Each structure stands twice: as structure tokens, then as C-alpha cells.
Amino acid sequence: MRVKKQKRHRKIVRFYSACFGFREPFKVLCDGTFVHHLLAHGLTPADDALAHLLSARALLFTTACAVAELRALGAPYSASLSAAHQLVTARCDHEKRVSAAACIESVVAGGNSEHFFVATQDGELRKKFREDGEAGGK
Structure with a gap:
């Protein structure tokens, strides 16, 4: 990874730690598309990456x-x-199965009390979280 990207990522993580209470070890909530992307590109072990x-x-x-x-x-x-079965399962309170995007939204909704970082390859979900973050910051 280039030094500029690494520096930017460190700065963002420091911001979330200082302002929102994210603490190490960081919790990363992954969806199926992200797990598949990690395996397709050989980024294993994922926790090290x-x-x-x-x-x-x-x-x-x-x-x-x-x-x-x-x-x-x-x-x-x-x-x-x-690979997804080997990850820790975060609690979602759905009686019937919903889509992964809706499930992740519900887990993170309400102020993200568990302090999850969300890892996804779903463009619509990333766009939604980006818009929610910008609206919350204004």
C-alpha cells in the first residue's frame, strides 16, 4: 500500500477513535461480498490484511x-x-432472513453502539453509509 493511502487511513482511524470511541481491537463487520472479494484476490488471512x-x-x-x-x-x-462460518457472528435480531445489506444497516443503526467498521463491496450500501455519515456530520 502506498504511503499516502496508509497515512490517510491512519488519520481516519485516529479521528473515529477520538470522536466516536472506537477502540482497539477494532470490530469489522463483513458481508458476503467482502468475504468473497478477499478470497478471490488471495488476501488471506483477512484479519492480518x-x-x-x-x-x-x-x-x-x-x-x-x-x-x-x-x-x-x-x-x-x-x-x-x-470462510464466513469461521468469523464471529454478530447478533442480529431478525426472525426471518433479510438481505445482508438490510441486516448490516440494522446492526449499525442507532448510533453504532458496538462501534463496528463496515466492510463491504456493495456499492449501494457504501453510498448509503457515506450519505448517512455526511448528514450526521453537518
Whole structure:
């Protein structure tokens, strides 16, 4: 990773630690697309890759809804499914399975009391969180 990117990431993590109470080890909530991306690009072990990115130790979490969504995608995502089963499962209070994006939104909603960083490759979800963050900061 380039030095400029690393410096920017360190600065952002320091900001969230100072202003919002994020503490080490950082909790990273991953969805199925992110787990699949890590495996497709050979970024294993994932916790080491994210620890390098955040410049601190990271714990990886997923939700039961995200695992169920990977299971529904079938055989091409079987490696991603087995990798997601190895992650710690964050509690989501859904009786019926919802989409992983909706599940992650509900877990992080309400001020993000668990202090999760969200890791996803879903462009719509990233856009939504980006807009929510900008609206909250104004």
C-alpha cells in the first residue's frame, strides 16, 4: 500500500477513535461480498490484511443473515461460505432472513453502539453509509 493511502487511513482511524470511541481491537463487520472479494484476490488471512490497513488489531464479524445469503448463492460461493462460518457472528435480531445489506444497516443503526467498521463491496450500501455519515456530520 502506498504511503499516502496508509497515512490517510491512519488519520481516519485516529479521528473515529477520538470522536466516536472506537477502540482497539477494532470490530469489522463483513458481508458476503467482502468475504468473497478477499478470497478471490488471495488476501488471506483477512484479519492480518485489515489489521495492516487499520494499523491496529482487527476482529472480523459477520451476521447470520449474511451467511444465509452466501448459502443461497450456491456452489460458486462455497469457499466464501466456509470462510464466513469461521468469523464471529454478530447478533442480529431478525426472525426471518433479510438481505445482508438490510441486516448490516440494522446492526449499525442507532448510533453504532458496538462501534463496528463496515466492510463491504456493495456499492449501494457504501453510498448509503457515506450519505448517512455526511448528514450526521453537518
